[in-house]
Amino acid sequence: MPAGSYILGTIRLTLFFIMALLVGGAQAVVLAIPPLRRAHENYLPVMFHGLACRIFGIEIEVTGIPHNQHPVLFVANHSSYIDIPVIGSLIPGCFIAKAEVADWPLFGTLARLQRTIFVHRKREDVDNQRASMVDRVKDGLDLILFPEGTSSDGLGVLRFKSSLFSIAAMSLGTAEQRKALTVQPVAVACNHLDGLPLGRDMRHVYSWYGDMDLFPHLWRLGCLGHTTVTVAFLDPIPASGINRKQLAKQAETAVRHAVDRMNAGLPVEGYQGPAGSTADTAEAA
Numbered sequence: 001m002p003a004g005s006y007i008l009g010t011i012r013l014t015l016f017f018i019m020a021l022l023v024g025g026a027q028a029v030v031l032a033i034p035p036l037r038r039a040h041e042n043y044l045p046v047m048f049h050g051l052a053c054r055i056f057g058i059e060i061e062v063t064g065i066p067h068n069q070h071p072v073l074f075v076a077n078h079s080s081y082i083d084i085p086v087i088g089s090l091i092p093g094c095f096i097a098k099a100e101v102a103d104w105p106l107f108g109t110l111a112r113l114q115r116t117i118f119v120h121r122k123r124e125d126v127d128n129q130r131a132s133m134v135d136r137v138k139d140g141l142d143l144i145l146f147p148e149g150t151s152s153d154g155l156g157v158l159r160f161k162s163s164l165f166s167i168a169a170m171s172l173g174t175a176e177q178r179k180a181l182t183v184q185p186v187a188v189a190c191n192h193l194d195g196l197p198l199g200r201d202m203r204h205v206y207s208w209y210g211d212m213d214l215f216p217h218l219w220r221l222g223c224l225g226h227t228t229v230t231v232a233f234l235d236p237i238p239a240s241g242i243n244r245k246q247l248a249k250q251a252e253t254a255v256r257h258a259v260d261r262m263n264a265g266l267p268v269e270g271y272q273g274p275a276g277s278t279a280d281t282a283e284a285a
Helices: 003-032 034-040 044-055 083-088 099-103 107-113 123-138 162-170 175-179 200-205 214-223 244-263
Strands: 058-063 072-076 093-098 117-119 142-145 182-193 227-233
Touching: 003 034, 003 044, 003 107, 003 214, 044 058, 044 083, 058 083, 072 083, 072 244, 083 093, 083 182, 083 227, 093 099, 099 107, 099 117, 117 123, 123 142, 162 244, 182 200, 182 244, 200 214, 227 244
Parallel strands: 058 227, 072 142, 072 182, 093 117, 093 142
Antiparallel strands: 182 227
16 A cells, blocks of 8 residues: 555544544533533534545435435445444434444444444343433434344345344334334445445455454555445335334345445435425435
């Protein structure tokens, strides 16, 4: 890797850590003061994620639009921790993550500041998790879930775990509230580096999976040029009258079809709003 890349990596990581301290500090203040919390907490995470993407040269191309009738459970495939700032820069939502993330250096602290819900496997923790989700929904936040339960190489989509859909559905409590829940599948794929197609041998540039270490991967990403990530918001699935296994299967099928097309360089038809409305495909850099 050329020396110039190391310089770029150093600059990017320095800017990121400075930004994380400043925005993280602002988020801590907002969470501590109720009037500020109600007014600004939903948007500081979006700003943080957007700045992180810009610092690391991640360009986002968006097709379709997010469903705007709250509450929504967005479910996406997962090939890297980078999926979090990519999606988080587009949606003022709350991520649902495995409990281990809370213990990650720096990133665990940032996740807590952004009100991430950490999912434990213990039965006795279910009530606390449900209460946390209800709080987020009442505060106007939608929920964002990676139902594969782990990350992959991005070449395909792993099976969606229906148990995760069950936890998210329980968060809304009553049957009447559950009818209002909408699940929107989201497909994410990184296929270009500096405008050139990202082949199989370069998937590790974006994808973070297996036994890869976090900080070396972040360093390599910082040393490279600009990566292009495509995000497709697909047709929503009403949750009423559908059990968790059906929800998981429908969402998985939609995301897998979209990711396969995106990896093949083919267009994906995104959600354009309810019938009778018009919406243009959006792009974000």
